[in-house]
Amino acid sequence: MMQPEQTILAETAAVWNILRRVPDPEIPVLNVVEMGIVRSVEVNGNNVHVGITPTYSGCPAMDVIGDEIKRSLSQNGFAEVSVKYILSPAWTTDWLTAEAREKLRQYGIAPPEHTTAEKAALSGEGKTVTCPRCKSTHTHMVSNFGSTACKALWQCDDCKEPFDYFKCI
Amino acid sequence: MPAMSETSHTKALFEILLRLGDNSLVLGHRLSEWCSKGPILEEDLALANISLDCIGQARLLLTYAGETEGKGRSEDDLAYGRLSADYRNALLVEMPNGDFGVTIARQLYYTVFADLLYSALRQSTDAQLAGIAAKAHKEIQYHLRHCTEWTLRLGDGTEESNRRIQKGFDELWAYTGDLFATTEADTQLVQAGIIPDVAALQAAWKTQIENILSQATLTLPQGTWMQKGSRQGIHTEHLSYLLGEMQSLTRAYPGASW
Structure with a gap:
């Protein structure tokens, strides 16, 4: 027992x-x-x-x-x-595991590229987001606000596909 | 007299939580009026997303206000059961949307203020308020970036876009002083380390607004007369129309749930 x-x-x-x-x-x-x-x-x-x-x-x-x-x-x-x-500590994308990030990528959502410890992550400066479909880094942000609160809207300049980016917070 | 000071502390905290929650609720409702009417699809989504963040913040703050008051009022009771004289939101956030330039001007005035306020509230000695603020502040940084970019784009854009957003900043200027007005509740809670002194945020706010406007080739309004009254529940006529729409369902069907 x-x-x-x-x-x-x-x-x-x-x-x-x-x-x-x-x-x-x-x-x-x-x-x-x-x-x-x-x-x-x-x-x-x-x-x-x-x-x-x-x-x-x-x-x-x-x-x-x-x-x-x-x-x-x-x-x-x-x-x-x-x-x-539970509100504190506030949720952060840093808690997404490497496995979770890979699942997001395969699902067609670009995972957060930085940790929130990097200042540029929140300001969005100097950020390179990889297209989840063709892996190109020639991408640009269309809007910081997308289909849900946690995503931004990006577009790939090579394959031209629009895609969701899971934004750093 | 510990019992008495506890009562006055509770009342002060309730007043401040209503002020914070009502700001978020009323601004969230105003921004939601843009839904399906945005100038472009991406902007429609952006304003709806910002509105959603504001309403989420309002839910957390008003729930906590109800718990603090201790009379069993829920977030819904507070949002749908009060008349305009009981609302404590700043006059600025109840101002009508106007055109897109007016909305962005209102958004910049408020969001620079909210960024300073919530940044400080993260260090509140009240753990629940600090938790709500830490979450809200992350969202506010995205909102700030959004309205800063639009201010630069419209101000430094065409003659027409410059004229319209300048008009927004000019018309709303007299409602900005009210953001920094304080009451006895502020004095009490500042001493307890629960909130920062909002009046002391005004100088930093003005400098930041001035910097953004000057980059956007816009002019900071110079008027010194400021409309006040929100702290005492004296609002512009616009708030009761907003509440009339927002509360219509709960007034027609009290207690309805689905």
């Missing part, structure tokens, strides 16, 4: 694994853990507390993400799930 502590550890790991199957509703190629949206998991008997952080203050996907987390966990036997918002 497992010790209570080990049970808690095993169940916490199980919750993280379930959350890795919850896709981001706006960028379904990434799950909510890879996005860095899930910040904490606490298991206490049948009760699970999940802490999530919004990518942008006005991200309209947050309610859907909270509902999806509750639904997935309850389908897997966790009856009492509460989701709370």
Whole structure:
């Protein structure tokens, strides 16, 4: 028989694994853990507390993400799930893993090129963004605001395709 | 008398949170009026995105205001249940959109102010407010870049674009002083390290606006008379029309949810 502590550890790991199957509703190629949206998991008997952080203050996907987390966990036997918002530290694209960045690229979204520690990342100066389709670096920004709060609109000067760029924040 | 000072602290924090939240809400609503009417598709998306950021910031701030007040009012109760005299947003953000030049002028005046304010609020001794500010400040930097670029482009563009955006800066100038007005609540919260002294931000704001306008071959307005009153809930006539539209659904169907 497992010790209570080990049970808690095993169940916490199980919750993280379930959350890795919850896709981001706006960028379904990434799950909510890879996005860095899930910040904490606490298991206490049948009760699970999940802490999530919004990518942008006005991200309209947050309610859907909270509902999806509750639904997935309850389908897997966790009856009492509460989701709370954690604002600090503020979400940053630095939390996207190398694997997540590669998935974005394959999905057709150029991943953030810099870390936010570089000043140029936010001001946008001297930034080279690689086209996710033809790998050309001859690209230009069309607009700093795109189809969702977290993306900018770019265009490739070689293959001429417009594409989304996941902007640094 | 710890109980009494706690009450006055709560009231002061509630007032300031309403001021911050109402600024974001009213500006967010104004910018949303551009949706589907932007001059070009990319600009339509940009203004809608900035509006969305503002409304998101307002939700966080008004939720926190409701919790601080402790009377069980939600973000929706505060947004949809108050009349204009209870709103504490600055006069500037309720001014009508006008043409694109007026909107960009309003956006620059406000966003340079918000950049300075939220940068300082990140160091607030109130952890919840500091958390909201850290998030908002990142977004505001994108907004600032957007309206700075448009100011340069329109100011240093054609004779017509220069004339129109200059008109925007001139017409809105008298509403900028109100951004820096303070009340007793400011004195209390500045002492507690919760907010910066907004009046002290005015000099840096003016220098920054002057620099951008001069690069854009525009002139900083010189008027010294300033319209005030938002801190006491005295607004221009424009706010009640805005609220009339924004609150129409909840007034027609109180408590509706979907």
